[in-house]
Amino acid sequence: MNNTKGYAAQSATDPLGPFSFNRRDVRPHDVQIDILYCGVCHSDIHQVRNEWGGSMYPMVPGHEIVGRVVKIGDHVSKFKIGDLVGVGCFVDSCRECPECKAGLEQYCDKGMSPTYNGYEQDGKTPTYGGYSTQVVVDENYTLSVSPKLPLEGVAPLLCAGITTYSPFRHWKVGKGHKLGVLGLGGLGHMAVKLGASLGAEVTMLSSSRSKEADAKRLGAHHFELTSDPGVFKKLAKSFDFVIDTVSAPHDVEPYLSTLRTDGVFILVGLPTEPLQVPGFSIVPKRRSVAGSMIGGIQETQEMLDYCAEHGITSDVEVIPIQQINEAYERMIKGQVKYRFVIDIASLKSEG
Numbered sequence: 001m002n003n004t005k006g007y008a009a010q011s012a013t014d015p016l017g018p019f020s021f022n023r024r025d026v027r028p029h030d031v032q033i034d035i036l037y038c039g040v041c042h043s044d045i046h047q048v049r050n051e052w053g054g055s056m057y058p059m060v061p062g063h064e065i066v067g068r069v070v071k072i073g074d075h076v077s078k079f080k081i082g083d084l085v086g087v088g089c090f091v092d093s094c095r096e097c098p099e100c101k102a103g104l105e106q107y108c109d110k111g112m113s114p115t116y117n118g119y120e121q122d123g124k125t126p127t128y129g130g131y132s133t134q135v136v137v138d139e140n141y142t143l144s145v146s147p148k149l150p151l152e153g154v155a156p157l158l159c160a161g162i163t164t165y166s167p168f169r170h171w172k173v174g175k176g177h178k179l180g181v182l183g184l185g186g187l188g189h190m191a192v193k194l195g196a197s198l199g200a201e202v203t204m205l206s207s208s209r210s211k212e213a214d215a216k217r218l219g220a221h222h223f224e225l226t227s228d229p230g231v232f233k234k235l236a237k238s239f240d241f242v243i244d245t246v247s248a249p250h251d252v253e254p255y256l257s258t259l260r261t262d263g264v265f266i267l268v269g270l271p272t273e274p275l276q277v278p279g280f281s282i283v284p285k286r287r288s289v290a291g292s293m294i295g296g297i298q299e300t301q302e303m304l305d306y307c308a309e310h311g312i313t314s315d316v317e318v319i320p321i322q323q324i325n326e327a328y329e330r331m332i333k334g335q336v337k338y339r340f341v342i343d344i345a346s347l348k349s350e351g
Contacts, residue, residue: 002024004023005019005132005348023128024125030136031072031137032134033065033067037155038064039062040340041159043247044063048328059116060132063087065155085143086142086157090114090294091115091138092120102296103298130344133344133347141297143300149313153341154307157190157312159294160187160189171264171266174200179200179239179242181203182205182206185245188245188246191245196220204222205242232257239259240259241263244265253281316338316340317339321344321346
């Protein structure tokens with residue numbers, strides 16, 4: 001077994017703190033990864049604090065992992081020692097259901113194995129995430145990372161990047177489309193960057209005028225202040241797509257009115273309260289309300305390659321792991337542009 005240093009929550013009310021645990025030995029198809037950076041996702045907070053229910057403790061969060069291969073199994077063919085690699089939101093799936101065979105492992109019928117707060121496919125071995133010094137993952141669930149981009153900015157692509165890229169690819173968002181982006185946080189800023197890069201005309205929808213300059217710097221063509229009572233009348237039937245990246249409870253009805261006939265409202269944020277979707281907001285214009293969750297392995301690799309080719313990374317603030325609890329509070333208050341990333345060297349040097 002591989003002794004590993006990490007940071008864990010011992011309960012829903014405890015702060016994260018040092019935690020030692022064992023990773024499995026490298027199996028024939030495994031790669032052992034020395035973790036360099038790990039992004040901090042808002043879903044880490046939801047799960048650490050058991051806001052979605054079903055959390056398991058002790059919990060080592062982190063599913064935006066970038067590192068370097070330091071050991072490989074005897075049958076590994078996709079990677080060699082020294083390769084830069086990434087690990088996203090899941091580390092295995094059943095591999096046999098129609099979804100897995102279609103490259104949609106994130107929708108595995110049996111249930112994919114999340115990178116943390118879940119179980120391996122045996123249903124009994126808990127998974128621990130990337131707030132740690134190393135991880136051991138099957139090569140088929142490991143991603144190749146280009147050295148062209150700063151690794152700290154690549155880490156959040158493993159969740160925030162693919163969470164927005166996947167629905168854009170699914171609905172073929174691109175040139176000729178008008179896209180509204182609701183919320184300028186970790187997901188929203190990637191939606192702006194990727195939507196603009198794919199050729200869509202992007203409008204940032206925000207209740208805060210202070211977000212306008214940054215939205216346009218990130219690639220938004222327009223900015224609309226949703227706290228203005230007249231804005232939704234102005235925007236009626238404007239967009240082909242609206243992507244909702246907000247994780248806090250909010251009213252979606254006004255945004256549905258901004259969709260054209262056959263427009264799609266894409267939910268990628270996960271509010272803790274149910275959405276209210278009045279029938280008269282969608283039926284008369286054949287609008288759709290849809291959800292989307294990350295991407296499969298092949299699509300995530302495609303996204304990483306696309307971002308490397310087009311020079312796209314997340315805007316990040318790098319922190320030592322010792323500041324993780326403070327970072328959670330700042331994230332809740334929206335005090336980060338736009339993703340915290342942990343420099344795991346700070347954990348490796350901890351006594």
